[in-house]
């Protein structure tokens with residue numbers, strides 16, 4: 184077993200794959216935390232669809248220029264398309280018009296249909312297409328890895344460096360505006376970082392499953408945390424574990440890395456969801472009466488029929504004002 | 505219908521000199537259109553240092569629309585707004601302005617603690633990162649609203665009134681000179697209203713200027729130096745606050761009860777003549 188692990192780690196293909204998986208495992212949940220907080224959980228999906236058109240365009244240009252691997256420009260194409268698409272989505276969102284939904288839908292479907300068409304036109308095969316839709320870690324080259332590392336660094340720099348400001352705009356945009364914060368710039372920063380995350384994760388899990396890596400770890404974390412900072416931390420740990428473990432499994436089993444990672448993440452969610460009542464019950468046991476100790480002005484009819492003293496047992500929230 | 509309209513703002517707090525200096529809020533001819541309808545039809549509002557101005561009016565009269573346009577959340581179709589002597593925008597010294605929005609019950613997707621929410625009040629203008637000592641300042645602000653022991657709790661676990669106090673602490677944490685509050689005591693129980701009024705009194709004594717949207721003056725009545733009444737998006741009164749009618753002292757009990765099992769029947773109140 185140890186031998187096999189050591190052997191896996193000496194495989195250059197696997198080394199590159201693991202580095203990419205590690206980066207994705209860290210960055211996707213960080214960005215996903217902001218997306219979930221702003222109720223844009225499916226933004227990653229949308230960007231993924233648009234990025235496919237970028238892949239295809241890059242391919243078309245590469246083929247036209249006669250580049251040797253025809254998809255040399257696929258990733259740069261995906262980066263450009265994802266960034267443009269995400270900024271467009273952000274602008275639609277900011278306008279807040281009712282037609283926004285429809286506009287987004289058009290963008291998503293147009294993105295994926297256009298991508299499939301264009302790859303065909305550029306001379307790509309079904310399996311080329313599949314490798315972008317579902318990931319193909321085995322095709323990660325050294326150059327890909329360098330680009331992945333650079334993009335990952337940008338994501339971390341923005342996602343962690345601006346954490347408080349991004350928290351503020353994501354938590355209450357109205358208050359952020361009324362504080363004079365550069366809200367539009369911060370929103371666009373989130374959109375761009377989400378786009379970069381999609382392209383970073385594309386090779387590992389594929390465009391169709393990118394969003395799962397942004398959202399599922401956050402969903403797991405939310406089950407057990409009460410604070411934003413801790414949600415982000417736990418989500419990142421879950422992300423790293425499932426990415427690295429999932430990819431490692433595919434070293435021995437001929438399974439799709441992306442699908443393995445996502446199924447693993449969902450299994451973690453299921454396990455945590457099942458175990459959660461135990462954790463929460465223990466936490467509640469330590470807690471004192473959650474009701475604030477202030478005098479109220481309710482005149483109780485008779486001492487026997489006290490209505491609001493059931494704080495401990497049922498664990499309902501503090502009495503609502 | 506309206507209360508006796510005195511021509512001049514009166515009753516400035518005793519500790520404040522009644523010098524009329526630079527206005528802290530200066531709004532001229534503000535028009536706001538939302539959707540297809542004009543909500544504000546040219547509102548003028550001027551608030552001077554040390555004043556406590558109550559913005560009154562029936563539901564839907566445009567109070568929230570006005571304060572939201574004053575802090576730049578809603579765009580104007582016409583008119584101008586200056587805060588602390590600077591036109592609305594990057595030039596405003598946002599550290600000196602604290603805004604408490606009307607509470608919306610919608611929770612954001614990720615849980616956040618009271619401390620995290622309050623700490624976001626320490627970011628303003630170009631300050632995008634928390635300053636040193638943010639934790640102490642945040643706890644101090646939570647202390648002012650009586651929620652220090654709930655600092656680590658998720659805001660989703662707090663009652664509506666407590667969430668409202670978290671939003672007040674978020675505005676207080678930057679130690680503003682001007683506070684703009686939108687119905688800060690709506691749905692807050694009587695003891696909390698009294699505590700809030702006591703906190704505001706202390707801050708006003710220290711020189712805070714306040715513009716507060718209220719449905720009824722309630723516990724804040726003794727502090728209010730001037731009332732502006734909106735009706736259908738227009739200012740219909742700007743002057744002395746409405747005098748409390750007999751029986752007003754009981755009003756709070758009727759309207760903002762923590763549990764809806766008040767022994768007295770909730771009598772619709774007509775004391776200010778403002779509610780329709």
Ligand SMILES: Nc1ncnc2c1ncn2[C@@H]1O[C@H](COP(=O)(O)OP(=O)(O)O)[C@@H](O)[C@H]1O
Nearest residue numbers: 538539543561562563564565566567568569570
């Ligand atoms: N986003 C919006 N679009 C269209 N109309 C709105 C919007 N928000 C508020 N209104 C309308 O503007 C009017 C004033 O609302 P508001 O300022 O919230 O009143 P108040 O705070 O005095 O109760 C109401 O008639 C309301 O229906």
Ligand SMILES: [Mg+2]
Nearest residue numbers: 567568569606
């Ligand atoms: Mg309102």
